Every structure is written in structure tokens, then in C-alpha cells.
Amino acid sequence: MIGFRDVSAGYRRTRVLERLSFHIEKGEFVFLTGPSGSGKSTLLKLIYHELKPLSGEVIVADFSSNRLPRRKVPYLRRKLGVVFQDFALLENRTAGENIAYALEVTGASRTFIRRRVSRVLEQLGLADKEKCFPNELSGGEQQRVAIARALVGEPFILIADEPTGNLDPAISLDILRLMIEINTLGTAVLLATHNYGLLKGREDFRRLHLSSGRLVFDGPNGNFAPSAPPAEI
Amino acid sequence: MLRTLKEAILGFTRAKTMSLFAILVTGFSLLVLGLFYLALLNLNTLIRYLENKVEIVAYLRDNADQSEVGLALEDLSRLEGVSQVRYMSKQEALDNFRADLGPDSDLLQDLETNPVPASFNINMKEGYRDTLHVQRVAERAQAFSFVEEVDYGRDWLRRMDIFKHMVSVVGLSAGALLGLVSIILISSAVKIAIFSRRKEIFIMKIVGATNWYIRRSFLLEGFLKGALGGLLAAGLIFAATTVFNDRVIPITNFSDRYYLYTVLAGGLLGLAGSWISLGRYLRRV
Ligand SMILES: Nc1ncnc2c1ncn2[C@@H]1O[C@H](COP(=O)(O)OP(=O)(O)OP(=O)(O)O)[C@@H](O)[C@H]1O
Ligand SMILES: [Mg+2]
Numbered sequence: 367m368i369g370f371r372d373v374s375a376g377y378r379r380t381r382v383l384e385r386l387s388f389h390i391e392k393g394e395f396v397f398l399t400g401p402s403g404s405g406k407s408t409l410l411k412l413i414y415h416e417l418k419p420l421s422g423e424v425i426v427a428d429f430s431s432n433r434l435p436r437r438k439v440p441y442l443r444r445k446l447g448v449v450f451q452d453f454a455l456l457e458n459r460t461a462g463e464n465i466a467y468a469l470e471v472t473g474a475s476r477t478f479i480r481r482r483v484s485r486v487l488e489q490l491g492l493a494d495k496e497k498c499f500p501n502e503l504s505g506g507e508q509q510r511v512a513i514a515r516a517l518v519g520e521p522f523i524l525i526a527d528e529p530t531g532n533l534d535p536a537i538s539l540d541i542l543r544l545m546i547e548i549n550t551l552g553t554a555v556l557l558a559t560h561n562y563g564l565l566k567g568r569e570d571f572r573r574l575h576l577s578s579g580r581l582v583f584d585g586p587n588g589n590f591a592p593s594a595p596p597a598e599i
Numbered sequence: 600m601l602r603t604l605k606e607a608i609l610g611f612t613r614a615k616t617m618s619l620f621a622i623l624v625t626g627f628s629l630l631v632l633g634l635f636y637l638a639l640l641n642l643n644t645l646i647r648y649l650e651n652k653v654e655i656v657a658y659l660r661d662n663a664d665q666s667e668v669g670l671a672l673e674d675l676s677r678l679e680g681v682s683q684v685r686y687m688s689k690q691e692a693l694d695n696f697r698a699d700l701g702p703d704s705d706l707l708q709d710l711e712t713n714p715v716p717a718s719f720n721i722n723m724k725e726g727y728r729d730t731l732h733v734q735r736v737a738e739r740a741q742a743f744s745f746v747e748e749v750d751y752g753r754d755w756l757r758r759m760d761i762f763k764h765m766v767s768v769v770g771l772s773a774g775a776l777l778g779l780v781s782i783i784l785i786s787s788a789v790k791i792a793i794f795s796r797r798k799e800i801f802i803m804k805i806v807g808a809t810n811w812y813i814r815r816s817f818l819l820e821g822f823l824k825g826a827l828g829g830l831l832a833a834g835l836i837f838a839a840t841t842v843f844n845d846r847v848i849p850i851t852n853f854s855d856r857y858y859l860y861t862v863l864a865g866g867l868l869g870l871a872g873s874w875i876s877l878g879r880y881l882r883r884v
Contacts, residue, residue: 437809440804444806454798454805456799467806471806471807471808515806519807
């Protein structure tokens with residue numbers, strides 16, 4: 367589903383990720399952890415192709431970073447759902463409109479959009495919030511709207527970059543439970559966080575751990591023991 | 600298409616201040632350009648009006664041979680820039696003179712001979728009413744032995760030359776400068792308006808909107824905003840010329856076509872500005 371093959375990546379001046387290799391299979395739930403600045407967001411950007419690898423290959427479904435013209439990128443993104451720490455909702459649209467937006471840009475029919483939106487609102491317990499604007503919703507509700515928008519196009523994977531970063535601990539756990547529930551319905555989840563509280567008691571969840579741009583652990587959370595951090599270069 | 604239009608109109612309500620700012624900047628720039636063009640237009644009308652008076656008069660000796668005069672008339676008519684050569688006989692000239700004098704014409708009542716000479720009155724075509732061409736024709740007329748004297752307002756013509764030159768040089772450079780400033784102003788306004796909406800562009804991209812889809816909604820919006828600015832400018836120019844015509848002096852107005860051009864120019868500038876500013880956000884992967 368998602369494959370990183372010897373991927374290095376970075377920005378104009380800085381090299382951030384060094385030779386990562388891993389796979390995420392259909393329906394998996396994966397935590398991506400690592401200290402601030404270790405490259406978690408950069409790794410996610412590679413998946414939704416906001417960034418191209420410097421070397422190696424990123425495979426997303428049947429798209430490969432090595433053979434992906436820029437005009438095809440939107441079609442890759444429609445197979446993903448992405449959520450962020452700051453929710454990224456349009457302030458002058460209601461919850462329902464924000465969710466519908468993801469389908470409108472794909473040119474879906476009006477009736478299809480309406481059906482899908484009410485399905486997702488129902489699923490995420492937002493049915494009574496459809497007509498609310500983002501500033502009329504709590505942070506947790508806004509993040510649920512963002513998740514609903516990510517899911518409305520029926521992606522095979524939900525990618526979350528620090529989705530609980532702006533939420534208090536109790537609400538953060540709610541969001542995590544919601545994502546686990548979504549996962550049980552078949553959607554893979556890749557959840558990047560440095561809020562290690564979320565991982566407590568989730569011993570058999572898969573965890574990827576980054577340190578200074580290297581993948582230093584890949585295994586069940588219960589066995590977490592990152593290999594020695596790479597020597598300074 | 601309907602959805603795009605809806606997006607574009609929604610765009611007006613988003614980032615309201617920025618939209619208004621872009622519209623006002625476009626409107627103001629076009630207003631200044633329009634008024635400048637109007638001023639040039641009127642200067643040109645004035646020049647043409649003044650130039651209409653350019654006439655070369657060649658006075659003929661009384662003993663001129665009529666057949667030679669006829670040949671000379673044909674010869675002069677064929678010169679470059681000459682639109683018309685009229686022969687005015689002594690009698691005609693006297694009558695004109697009398698008419699000019701009006702009530703005082705009694706003074707000429709009892710003349711035994713007609714003292715007013717016959718003449719060629721030569722008019723030049725538009726675009727040839729300058730010293731260079733007029734002088735050439737005057738010299739040619741002077742060359743005929745039966746031409747006594749040629750008169751064409753030498754000094755006045757030279758002053759007209761300088762005036763025309765100044766109008767075209769100043770008009771062109773000031774116009775180019777104004778145009779450049781307008782383009783810079785409008786494109787910065789559009790750039791700011793689009794920058795204020797980069798979050799929206801990011802969201803569109805992240806949910807899988809194609810660059811074309813994003814472009815379409817922003818371009819339509821840019822066009823509509825620009826056209827609105829153009830409409831504003833056209834309206835103000837219309838109001839200004841109407842008031843000026845009524846209260847001050849009649850002037851040459853924009854033809855209706857130019858009002859349409861102003862609106863279109865606004866739209867196109869908005870379109871181009873949006874296209875260029877958007878590129879920055881869409882080029883990245
Ligand atoms: N757009 C960018 N341009 C240049 N450098 C960047 C950019 N984004 C991130 N970086 C750099 O890349 C490194 C990794 O950043 P990244 O955002 O991937 O870390 P992160 O693990 O997500 O951190 P956090 O937990 O704080 O979100 C950092 O050193 C950062 O300064
Ligand atoms: Mg990050």
C-alpha cells in the first residue's frame with residue numbers, strides 16, 4: 367500500500383531523512399514517533415507528495431514517486447485522507463460544506479456528495495453540527511470535522527500529523543479512539559505524534575520511531591527499544 | 600462551471616478587505632490612466648483644430664499668363680501632402696476682402712482698379728501640416744515666375760511643431776510610466792489578496808484539487824474583481840467628463856468603446872495578476 371525504498375529527503379539546504387525503508391500494509395494502524403524536528407512531518411509530506419524524495423522511491427498505492435508527473439499528484443491525494451494539528455478548515459464554510467468540499471473538487475455529482483457527507487457526519491457523531499461554522503465548534507469537534515473531510519472520499523489510508531497537538535489529553539484520547547475505530551472498519555492509519563501518552567497501553571500497535579532523520583525502531587510498541595542514535599556526522 | 604462561479608463569488612466574501620483593496624487599486628490605476636488618455640485625446644483634438652488653419656497662400660502677379668497658372672495649379676496639386684489647391688481670382692479675393700471688412704467696405708467703393716491680387720490657396724493633408732512639408736510646397740510655389748510672394752505663417756508653424764513633439768514625447772513616456780506603475784500596483788494587490796488565501800489553496804491541494812481546478816476559480820475571481828475595478832474607473836471617468844462638459848467647456852469624450860475597453864482591461868489585468876501570483880503556489884510538487 368505504502369512503501370519507502372531507501373528514501374532520503376530534505377529541503378533546499380537541509381537533509382532531513384536518511385535512507386528510510388519500510389512498508390505499510392492494507393488496514394494497518396501505525397504510530398510514527400520521534401522528537402521534534404526528527405522528520406515526522408517530512409515523512410508524511412513524502413506520502414502526500416508535497417515533497418519529492420532526493421533519492422529512493424516512495425510508493426503510494428499504484429503511484430511511484432519516480433514516475434509521477436505533477437498533474438497526476440491530485441489523483442494520488444484523492445486516495446489519501448490527511449489531517450493536521452491546526453485542523454485546516456475553511457472558516458467561512460459550515461462543517462458540512464467543509465466536508466463536501468473534498469468531493470466537490472473531484473467533480474462528484476451533487477447527490478453523491480450529499481449522500482456521502484451525511485454518511486460520514488453520522489459515522490463521526492457530527493450529525494447535529496453540520497450547519498456549524500468552525501468557530502462555533504470545540505477543538506475536538508473541529509478535528510472530527512477534519513477527519514470526516516479526510517474520510518469522505520473513502521481513502522485507503524488516513525494520515526494524521528500531530529492531530530492532537532492542539533487538544534487537551536481527554537479529547538486527544540477521544541480522537542485516538544475514533545481513529546482506531548475507523549481503522550477497524552478497514553482504513554489504514556498512520557499517526558505521527560510526539561505525545562507519547564497516546565501510546566500508553568497500546569503495546570501491540572506497530573510503531574515507527576525516527577531519530578535525527580533515521581528510522582531507529584520498527585516494531586510493536588511493547589518492544590520499543592530504539593537502536594542507538596546514529597553517530598554525529 | 601456553475602460551481603466555479605459559485606466559488607468565485609464566495610471568494611469575494613472571503614478575505615473581504617483584500618478583495619476590496621485589489622478592486623480599488625485596479626479601479627484607481629485605470630482611472631488615472633483613463634484620465635491621462637482623455638487629456639491626450641483632447642490635446643490631439645486641439646492640435647487638429649489648430650492645424651486646420653494651416654494654409655499656404657501664393658499671391659500671383661497681375662500679369663500672370665492664365666495657361667501657365669493652370670499648369671502650375673495642376674503641378675502643385677500633385678505635390679506630396681497637398682490635399683487641395685484653390686485658385687482665387689482677383690474679383691473673388693476682392694469680394695472676400697469686402698465681406699471681411701463688413702460695414703467698412705464702403706471705403707473700397709470707388710476703386711478704379713482692383714488692388715487685391717489673385718492667389719493659390721493650398722491646403723495640406725492631415726499629417727503633412729508641419730514645417731518640413733509645408734516649406735517644400737511653399738518653395739515650389741515661390742519658384743514660379745508669376746508668383747509674387749508666398750505666405751504660410753512660418754513662426755506659428757514652427758511653434759506648432761514643437762508643441763506636437765512635446766505632447767507626443769511627454770504623452771508616451773508619462774503614459775508608459777503610468778502603465779508600468781499601474782501594472783506593479785495591481786499585481787501587488789492581487790499578490791497580497793492571493794497570499795491571504797494560501798491556506799485555502801493548501802486545503803484545495805490537500806483534498807486533491809487539480810491545479811487547473813484551483814486556477815479556474817481564482818482566475819475567474821481575478822477577472823471579475825479586475826472588471827469591477829474597471830467598471831469603477833469607467834463610471835468615474837464618465838461622471839467626470841459629464842460634469843466637465845456641463846460646467847466647464849465641451850471636450851472630446853471617450854467613445855463608448857473605450858468604456859468597454861476600460862472594463863475589459865481591468866478584467867484582463869486581474870486575470871493576468873492572478874495567473875502569475877498563483878504560479879508560486881501551484882508549481883511546488
Ligand atoms: N519547509 C521547510 N523548509 C526547510 N526546512 C524544513 C521545512 N520543514 C521542516 N524543515 C526542517 O526539517 C527538519 C524536520 O522537520 P519536521 O517538520 O519533519 O519535523 P517533525 O518531526 O515533524 O517535528 P515536530 O514534531 O516538531 O512536528 C527540521 O529540522 C526542520 O527545521
Ligand atoms: Mg511535524
